[in-house]
Amino acid sequence: xxxxxxxxxxxxxxxxxxxxxxxxxxxxxxxxxxxxxxxxxxxxxxxxxxxxxxxxxxxxxxxxxxxxxxxxxxxxxxxxxxxxxxxxxxxxxxxxxxxxxxxxxxxxxxxxxxxxxxxxxxxxxxxxxxxxxxxxxxxxxxxxxxxxxxxxxxxxxxxxxxxxxxxxxxxxxxxxxxxxxxxxxxxxxxxxxxxxxxxxxxxxxxxxxxxxxxxxxxxxxxxxxxxxxxxxxxxxxxxxxxxxxxxxxxxxxxxxxxxxxxxxxxxxxxxxxxxxxxxxxxxxxxxxxxxxxxxxxxxxxxxxxxxxxxxxxxxxxxxxxxxxxxxxxxxxxxxxxxxxxxxxxxxxxxxxxxxxxxxxxxxxxxxxxxxxxxxxxxxxxxxxxxxxxxxxxxxxxxxxxxxxxxxxxxxx
Numbered sequence: 001x002x003x004x005x006x007x008x009x010x011x012x013x014x015x016x017x018x019x020x021x022x023x024x025x026x027x028x029x030x031x032x033x034x035x036x037x038x039x040x041x042x043x044x045x046x047x048x049x050x051x052x053x054x055x056x057x058x059x060x061x062x063x064x065x066x067x068x069x070x071x072x073x074x075x076x077x078x079x080x081x082x083x084x085x086x087x088x089x090x091x092x093x094x095x096x097x098x099x100x101x102x103x104x105x106x107x108x109x110x111x112x113x114x115x116x117x118x119x120x121x122x123x124x125x126x127x128x129x130x131x132x133x134x135x136x137x138x139x140x141x142x143x144x145x146x147x148x149x150x151x152x153x154x155x156x157x158x159x160x161x162x163x164x165x166x167x168x169x170x171x172x173x174x175x176x177x178x179x180x181x182x183x184x185x186x187x188x189x190x191x192x193x194x195x196x197x198x199x200x201x202x203x204x205x206x207x208x209x210x211x212x213x214x215x216x217x218x219x220x221x222x223x224x225x226x227x228x229x230x231x232x233x234x235x236x237x238x239x240x241x242x243x244x245x246x247x248x249x250x251x252x253x254x255x256x257x258x259x260x261x262x263x264x265x266x267x268x269x270x271x272x273x274x275x276x277x278x279x280x281x282x283x284x285x286x287x288x289x290x291x292x293x294x295x296x297x298x299x300x301x302x303x304x305x306x307x308x309x310x311x312x313x314x315x316x317x318x319x320x321x322x323x324x325x326x327x328x329x330x331x332x333x334x335x336x337x338x339x340x341x342x343x344x345x346x347x348x349x350x351x352x353x354x355x356x357x358x359x360x361x362x363x364x365x366x367x368x369x370x371x372x373x374x375x376x377x378x379x380x381x382x383x384x385x386x387x388x389x390x391x392x393x394x395x396x397x398x399x400x401x402x403x404x405x406x407x408x409x410x411x412x
Contacts, residue, residue: 009140013149016133017156019090019200023129024160026101026192029168029185030108031161032267035059035253037108037182044111053379056254058113060375063250065117067368069100069124071361077128078357081135086353087204090132094197097126101190109183124364126193131357138344138352146344147294148286151337158278158333165271169264231355233403234343237298238359239366240396241335244305246367247389248312248328251374258382260318273322277329285337294345295404298338302397304331309390313383331393339363 037045038059039052046055073093081089104119106112130153137149168185170176256262256270289297308327315321340359347355374385 009142009145009149012136012140013152015200015203016136016149017152019133019196020130020153020156021160022192022196023094023097023127024157025164025167026097026160026189026196027127028161028164028271029171029189029192030104031165031271032169032253032264033172033182033185034062035257035267036264038062039254039257043182045108045113045116056379057375059254060371060373060378062117062120063371063375064368065120066124066127067246067364067371069121070127070364071124071368073125073128074131074360074364075128075354075357078131078135078353078355078360080353081132081357082351082353086132086136086139087201090129090136090204091197091201093126093129093132094193094200095126097123097129098190098193098197100124100126101186101193105183105186105190108186123193127364128357128360131353131360134340134344134356134360135353138356144290147289147337147341150340150344151282151286151289151333153340154285154333154336155279155282158275158282161271162275162279165267166269169267169269172264228346231343231346233399234339234346235359235362237396237399237403238339238343239362240392240399241298241301241339242363242366243370243392244302244309244389244396245332245335246370247374247385247392248305248309248332250367250371251378251385252325254378255382255386256318258378262318274325274329277326278333281330281333282337285333288334289337289341294338294341295400297334298342299397299400299404301331301333301335301338302393302400304328304334306390306393306397309386309393313386 037043038055041048046058050058073096077089077093080092100119100121100123102119103115103122107115107117107119134150134153137153138146141149167188171180171184171188172182174180252274253262253267253271256267262270285297304327308324308329308331311324312321312328315324340356343359344352344356370385370388373388377384377388
């Protein structure tokens with residue numbers, strides 16, 4: 001029985017890994033291009049007389065629309081996966097991502113700002129599939145393997161973020177092929193989303209869980225969550241973590257474009273290099289969480305984020321940003337894994353999809369607000385958005401220390 005359970009866990013995690021890996025290649029393909037669509041004065045998406053401030057504000061809004069879709073999609077898809085089953089809901093989420101990718105690519109091809117915004121929103125809805133694959137990982141994990149399996153999801157994201165930006169930077173370069181250009185990475189991303197939607201349902205076990213208790217439970221998952229003080233505190237902690245994380249991710253390319261006028265191919269390479277320490281730290285973070293606990297790992301992530309971002313904004317050359325970016329990358333991986341394990345451990349087995357969907361919504365809410373606020377601050381200076389990330393990391397560390405102190409008093 002244990003052998004069968006272990007085999008089921010392995011097969012499921014292989015599928016989870018491939019789903020996230022392919023999806024994140026598609027998600028990150030346009031990464032080195034997106035800032036140029038708005039900030040390039042010779043681009044065709046915006047009128048030539050659009051002011052630099054208006055361009056950065058529109059860029060921030062376009063970045064923010066994606067997580068807005070996630071905020072709606074993640075808890076809904078997570079809740080439905082508890083009620084109906086993981087497989088049919090995951091299929092629906094993946095098909096939604098395909099539609100969003102196609103709208104987005106069409107918007108870039110047609111220089112249509114409304115279609116681009118629509119595509120970003122619908123693609124964000126489809127990104128609710130992350131809550132489902134996290135639930136799948138929680139379903140098949142033992143207490144000993146949960147941190148490792150959640151780290152596997154992070155590694156898949158990081159690997160996708162290595163391949164995607166490099167490939168996107170190449171596919172956006174018309175000097176390499178007449179077929180290439182700014183729209184080509186977006187169409188390639190839509191194709192990868194379609195591949196996921198076709199392949200995943202073929203291999204995912206149709207018996208993946210449905211929780212009858214969720215069908216008859218009259219209390220909405222959001223109400224249950226906000227009535228639990230521990231889950232509320234953990235969600236606030238996750239919000240602060242992802243504010244710092246997403247400010248760095250979203251405004252890393254904007255920073256280099258504003259300060260150094262870095263072209264798309266170099267941005268893609270920079271993003272890939274940024275992912276290498278993410279991957280390497282992902283190989284050990286599961287063991288660290290298991291050995292030292294998710295709370296201690298989360299505290300370490302805040303320290304690394306604060307120090308790394310502070311050094312990053314003070315650097316005066318492109319090479320001077322390398323070491324700080326490595327520290328930030330390790331902090332990102334520690335924070336993502338630790339907060340997801342903390343929230344999953346605080347939720348009951350019957351509510352994994354619902355609570356992890358809410359967790360995903362909170363983290364992308366942080367990303368959406370960070371993008372909107374960061375867009376405004378980026379119009380003031382390249383370094384300004386990162387000041388808000390420093391504040392979030394500092395607040396998170398203080399909050400975690402207070403929570404830990406209260407927990408020790410309660411045990412005493």
